[in-house]
Every structure is written in structure tokens, then in C-alpha cells.
Amino acid sequence: MNSTKIFGALDSEVVARMVSRRGALMQTGRLAGALAVASLPLSLGLMAKKAFAQGPITEDQLAVLNFALTLERLEAGFYAQGLAAAGLDLGTARPIFEQISKHETAHVALLEALLGANAVPATTFDFTGGGAFNDVFSNPTTFITLAQGFEDTGVRAYKGQAGALAASAELLTTALRIHSVEARHAAVVRRLAASPAEKGWITLNTPTTGPLAAIYVGDEVTTQLEVDLLPFGSAEAVSEAFDEPLTQEEVEAIVAPFIGEEIPPEEPPPA
Amino acid sequence: MFDQLTQGLRELEFLSRLAQATNRRTFLRWSGVTMAVAAAGCGEDDDDGNGPTGPGTVSPANSTADVPPQAPPNEPLTITVRARDETSADLTTGGSDVIVEATGANASGPITAIDNGDGTYTASYTPVELGDDSIAVTIDGTAIGGSPFTISIVPEVTAVSLGSGDIGILNYAFALEQLEAAFYTTVVAAPFNGITADETQVLTDIRDHEVIHREFFRAALGPAAIPDLAVDFTSVDFTSRFSVLSTARTFEDLGVSAYNGAGFLLDSADYLLAAGKIVSVEARHAAVIRDLLEPATAAFAGDDVVNESGLDVFRLPDAVLATAATFVTTPLDSSDLPRT
Numbered sequence: 259m260n261s262t263k264i265f266g267a268l269d270s271e272v273v274a275r276m277v278s279r280r281g282a283l284m285q286t287g288r289l290a291g292a293l294a295v296a297s298l299p300l301s302l303g304l305m306a307k308k309a310f311a312q313g314p315i316t317e318d319q320l321a322v323l324n325f326a327l328t329l330e331r332l333e334a335g336f337y338a339q340g341l342a343a344a345g346l347d348l349g350t351a352r353p354i355f356e357q358i359s360k361h362e363t364a365h366v367a368l369l370e371a372l373l374g375a376n377a378v379p380a381t382t383f384d385f386t387g388g389g390a391f392n393d394v395f396s397n398p399t400t401f402i403t404l405a406q407g408f409e410d411t412g413v414r415a416y417k418g419q420a421g422a423l424a425a426s427a428e429l430l431t432t433a434l435r436i437h438s439v440e441a442r443h444a445a446v447v448r449r450l451a452a453s454p455a456e457k458g459w460i461t462l463n464t465p466t467t468g469p470l471a472a473i474y475v476g477d478e479v480t481t482q483l484e485v486d487l488l489p490f491g492s493a494e495a496v497s498e499a500f501d502e503p504l505t506q507e508e509v510e511a512i513v514a515p516f517i518g519e520e521i522p523p524e525e526p527p528p529a
Numbered sequence: 530m531f532d533q534l535t536q537g538l539r540e541l542e543f544l545s546r547l548a549q550a551t552n553r554r555t556f557l558r559w560s561g562v563t564m565a566v567a568a569a570g571c572g573e574d575d576d577d578g579n580g581p582t583g584p585g586t587v588s589p590a591n592s593t594a595d596v597p598p599q600a601p602p603n604e605p606l607t608i609t610v611r612a613r614d615e616t617s618a619d620l621t622t623g624g625s626d627v628i629v630e631a632t633g634a635n636a637s638g639p640i641t642a643i644d645n646g647d648g649t650y651t652a653s654y655t656p657v658e659l660g661d662d663s664i665a666v667t668i669d670g671t672a673i674g675g676s677p678f679t680i681s682i683v684p685e686v687t688a689v690s691l692g693s694g695d696i697g698i699l700n701y702a703f704a705l706e707q708l709e710a711a712f713y714t715t716v717v718a719a720p721f722n723g724i725t726a727d728e729t730q731v732l733t734d735i736r737d738h739e740v741i742h743r744e745f746f747r748a749a750l751g752p753a754a755i756p757d758l759a760v761d762f763t764s765v766d767f768t769s770r771f772s773v774l775s776t777a778r779t780f781e782d783l784g785v786s787a788y789n790g791a792g793f794l795l796d797s798a799d800y801l802l803a804a805g806k807i808v809s810v811e812a813r814h815a816a817v818i819r820d821l822l823e824p825a826t827a828a829f830a831g832d833d834v835v836n837e838s839g840l841d842v843f844r845l846p847d848a849v850l851a852t853a854a855t856f857v858t859t860p861l862d863s864s865d866l867p868r869t
């Protein structure tokens with residue numbers, strides 16, 4: 259089973275749900291940009307219309323949304339494949355991952371709807387990270403480690419883009435609302451990690467070694483808006499109390515080992 | 530611990546001041562002659578279809594009085610009585626003897642209300658003592674409907690203005706962080722029954738984070754910071770795990786929704802980023818608290834807070850402050866906050 263197939267399965271489900279109201283059933287696997295706003299569920303359609311009501315999305319905003327879309331596709335694909343993997347025993351944590359998977363799939367649909375024809379082409383993924391995580395879909399420990407990495411990266415990535423979306427109240431608010439969902443995911447996944455045991459929040463820049471180290475670089479900050487916070491708590495607590503952003507370049511370097519080939523867009527079946 | 534002590538001392542100080550104020554014996558000033566431009570009833574009732582002859586004779590039981598639930602001391606307090614007939618139609622002429630008398634914390638003695646000649650009567654007294662007054666109203670010697678009325682004489686508290694622009698939004702966040710910090714400080718100082726080591730660690734960490742957030746806003750706002758707010762957690766049973774964690778869940782979800790709904794109100798990119806750094810930590814708190822309440826379920830990011838598009842809850846300041854007002858007793862004036 260390859261990633262193309264995964265996305266195909268996911269998206270047709272989403273699309274079917276979206277267009278069911280019109281009684282139509284879209285056969286194509288990809289929620290392509292051609293999907294009209296009118297066919298979206300009410301809330302989604304309204305939001306998309308609102309975003310566009312403020313004028314066309316700027317090139318910079320499109321770039322941010324596409325960057326977010328890439329991360330969401332990565333996450334959505336990761337959880338879908340993990341939940342489908344026969345050899346991966348998630349035990350009692352399965353309902354947690356099912357909820358996360360549901361959200362990531364919804365985020366992909368939302369961003370693709372916002373971007374329309376401007377959405378970047380989907381890619382395949384290599385969740386072994388080029389061989390660093392070969393047992394990701396058979397060893398729950400590895401799966402949880404990667405999930406923690408993706409979620410914490412997602413939180414830092416969205417945070418780094420907030421300013422770029424600030425000109426649009428709707429896009430900014432949408433991004434913030436995705437951002438806090440990623441943070442909820444991150445916290446609960448972190449607490450599933452057994453070795454080393456993790457808190458729900460990021461202490462200093464730990465772990466500073468191992469495969470996730472790059473994700474936490476610079477998170478040990480103890481000064482905010484030029485206010486030295488050490489008088490009010492330990493360095494650990496102060497760093498936990500504020501999540502730091504990552505730049506797009508930093509995030510792209512982190513996820514690069516997992517991004518595969520571009521998938522050529524599928525042609526919709528002849529009507 | 531220190532915060533807890535400070536908080537406790539502040540409460541004690543307030544209580545002793547209140548006691549002094551209540552014990553101070555002062556003579557009651559009252560005036561039967563007020564220039565009550567009391568909104569005399571305009572006879573809006575459309576009961577005039579009762580008959581061609583107009584309103585009948587006065588019915589004390591159907592008559593009413595406008596008594597506010599609360600009033601400040603040392604200010605004339607006007608009570609308007611509206612006479613009605615047996616069909617509850619407003620009387621449009623005067624002529625009855627209306628007596629108003631306050632007893633309780635203040636004793637006004639019987640006051641003969643001024644006959645406004647249009648079916649309304651006004652009486653006025655000036656309460657001095659704090660506490661509850663019972664207001665008895667009679668028309669021609671018979672108690673009217675609802676009499677006696679109760680009115681609480683409470684000090685007038687001026688609302689704390691959050692301010693305008695970005696400062697207003699930062700003060701709004703500061704208010705919420707004060708609330709959260711005060712809550713977890715109490716929780717950690719007196720843990721609920723049967724608390725586990727993990728729960729102690731989680732709640733202590735969150736307490737530390739919220740105190741740091743609070744002090745961050747206080748320092749960042751400098752002289753523009755609102756004062757310390759009074760909080761009321763009497764609705765929380767701090768011995769009960771469920772009560773504490775449920776309240777924590779309310780506060781964390783409220784905080785997440787508040788920051789998510791306030792981001793677009795900020796002009797400064799630096800403030801927006803700072804708020805973003807905090808909101809994800811609040812979301813982490815919310816998820817962990819929710820997972821403690823309902824372990825290994827979808828509850829950490831449940832469908833009650835994350836919608837079908839995968840978007841977390843967001844609320845505008847007015848909605849957030851309305852919820853927070855359950856726990857924050859200092860009145861907050863948010864009228865100058867940015868709305869767009």
C-alpha cells in the first residue's frame with residue numbers, strides 16, 4: 259500500500275461527505291482545486307467565502323497555506339497509514355490516534371478547499387524518514403515518537419506563520435484554531451511516550467539528542483517581549499510556559515526526509 | 530505558596546474592612562421629599578379594553594413597586610409604586626395613601642409616598658448601613674403584591690477598565706491568566722482527595738505556567754496593567770477531583786478559545802506572536818486535563834471543542850468575559866476593547 263492509495267482512500271471519503279447533499283458522488287480520489295465552494299458543508303463554505311470576501315488571497319498567504327497543507331498531508335497520511343497497519347498495536351491509545359487522524363484529514367480538506375486550484379500537488383511520503391524509522395508501522399514506540407515529532411513540529415510551524423496571515427482576520431483565526439488543535443494532539447501524544455517519559459509540554463529544548471532533537475532547537479527561551487521571566491519561575495517552567503516558533507526553512511529541513519515524489523494530478527473520470 | 534499567602538491576606542483585609550463598615554453606627558438620613566423625576570408610568574399597558582369607564586378602584590394586591598435588587602449606601606434611593614385596579618389595569622389618577630417603610634440594616638420609619646397624581650407614587654430614603662433592607666409597601670393600609678421587597682445595600686464598585694487597542698487585549702489576557710493562576714495556586718496548596726503523583730506534577734506544572742503567564746503580562750503591560758482582580762471559587766469543591774479537574778477544563782478551554790478569538794484583534798505582530806506562544810501551552814494544558822478526566826479517549830480534543838473542520842473553539846472577548854465573570858468578582862469594563 260503506497261501513500262497515493264492512502265490519500266485516495268481518505269479523500270474520496272471526505273469528498274463523498276461534502277457533496278452528498280447534492281446527491282452527487284465524486285469518483286476522483288483527489289479533492290482537487292476545482293471543487294467548488296458551493297459544494298462544501300455550510301460552515302466550511304462560509305469560512306472559505308469569508309476568506310475570499312476580504313479580497314483575493316495574496317501570494318504570500320497562498321505560500322503559507324500551501325506550506326501548512328504539506329504538513330497536514332504528511333500528518334494525515336501518517337495516521338491513516340498507522341491506523342490501517344495490521345502490525346501496529348496501538349493498544350488503548352487507538353481512540354486518541356483515531357481522533358487525531360480525523361482532525362488531520364479535516365485540516366487537509368479545509369486547506370485544499372481554501373486553496374482551490376492553487377493547492378500544491380500532493381506528494382508521496384516516506385514515513386521511515388529514509389530508513390531512520392523502519393519499524394514505524396510495526397513498533398508503537400517508534401510510531402509515537404514520530405507522532406510527537408510531527409505534532410510538535412506542526413505547533414511550532416503554524417506559530418511561525420501567524421504574522422504572515424495577520425492581514426486576513428479569517429485566515430489568521432483559522433490558522434490559530436488549527437494551531438491549538440495541533441497543540442492538543444502534541445500534549446496527549448507526548449504523554450504516551452514511555453521512554454523517555456514526556457510531559458505534555460516542552461521542557462527547555464529537550465530532547466537534545468536523538469531523532470527529534472532538531473524539532474526542539476531554540477525552545478529553551480526564558481525572555482519574552484524583553485521581559486526576563488526567570489524571576490517568576492525556574493528555567494524549566496518558563497520554557498514550558500511558552501512554545502517557540504520555527505521558520506518555514508527550519509520546518510522544511512525537519513520534514514524533508516519524509517517527503518517523497520510529487521503525485522501527478524489524477525484526471526477526473528469523463529462525465 | 531507566597532501567592533497563596535498574599536491572596537489569603539488580601540481576603541482577610543477585605544473582610545475586616547467590611548466588618549468595620551457594618552459596625553459603624555450612623556444615623557439614617559432619609560427624605561420624604563425627593564424631586565423624584567421618577568419615570569412615572571406611561572400607562573403602556575393595553576389593558577384599557579377593560580371597559581368604557583376606564584380603570585376601577587385600587588387593588589393593593591395587583592399594585593407593584595419598582596425596587597432595585599441592589600443599591601449603594603449614602604445615596605437617595607427612590608421607590609416607585611404603581612397602583613393598579615382589580616383587573617391589573619394601571620390607575621391613571623392618584624388619591625391613595627401609600628406608605629413605604631424600610632427595616633433591616635436601615636430603618637427608615639414609615640414614609641408617606643408622594644402622590645404623582647397619575648397612579649404612581651414615589652418614596653425615597655437614603656440607606657447608610659450595608660446589608661439587606663426589607664421594604665414594606667402598603668396602599669390604603671394593605672400590603673401590595675410582592676411586599677415586602679428585599680434590597681441589598683452594597684458598596685458601589687467601580688469597574689476596572691481593560692483599556693483599548695492592543696493594551697486592552699493584553700489586559701484581557703492578563704485578567705484570564707490572573708484567574709487561572711489563582712485557581713491552580715489554590716489547587717496545589719490544598720490538593721483534592723486521592724490525588725496521584727502524576728496529577729500533582731501536572732497541576733503543579735500548570736500552576737507554575739499560569740503564574741509565569743500572569744507575571745509576564747504584568748511586566749509587559751507595566752503601568753498600563755490592570756490591578757489584581759478579586760476571584761471567587763466558592764462554586765468549586767477543592768476536595769473533589771472531579772470538581773477541580775472539571776473547573777480546570779473549563780478554564781483551559783476558555784483560555785484557548787479566548788486567545789484564538791483575540792489574535793485578529795491585535796495590531797502588533799510581536800504581541801500576536803507572544804499570544805501564539807501562550808495559546809499552544811493552554812491547549813496542551815486543556816488536552817492533558819481532559820485526558821485525566823477521560824483517559825485514552827477522544828476527549829483531549831473532543832468534538833465538543835474541535836469542530837468537523839478540525840478547528841478549535843474560539844470566542845470573542847465579550848463571551849469569554851461573561852463566562853469568567855462567574856469567578857472574577859471585580860467588575861471588568863471591556864467597552865473599549867477592539868472589536869474588529
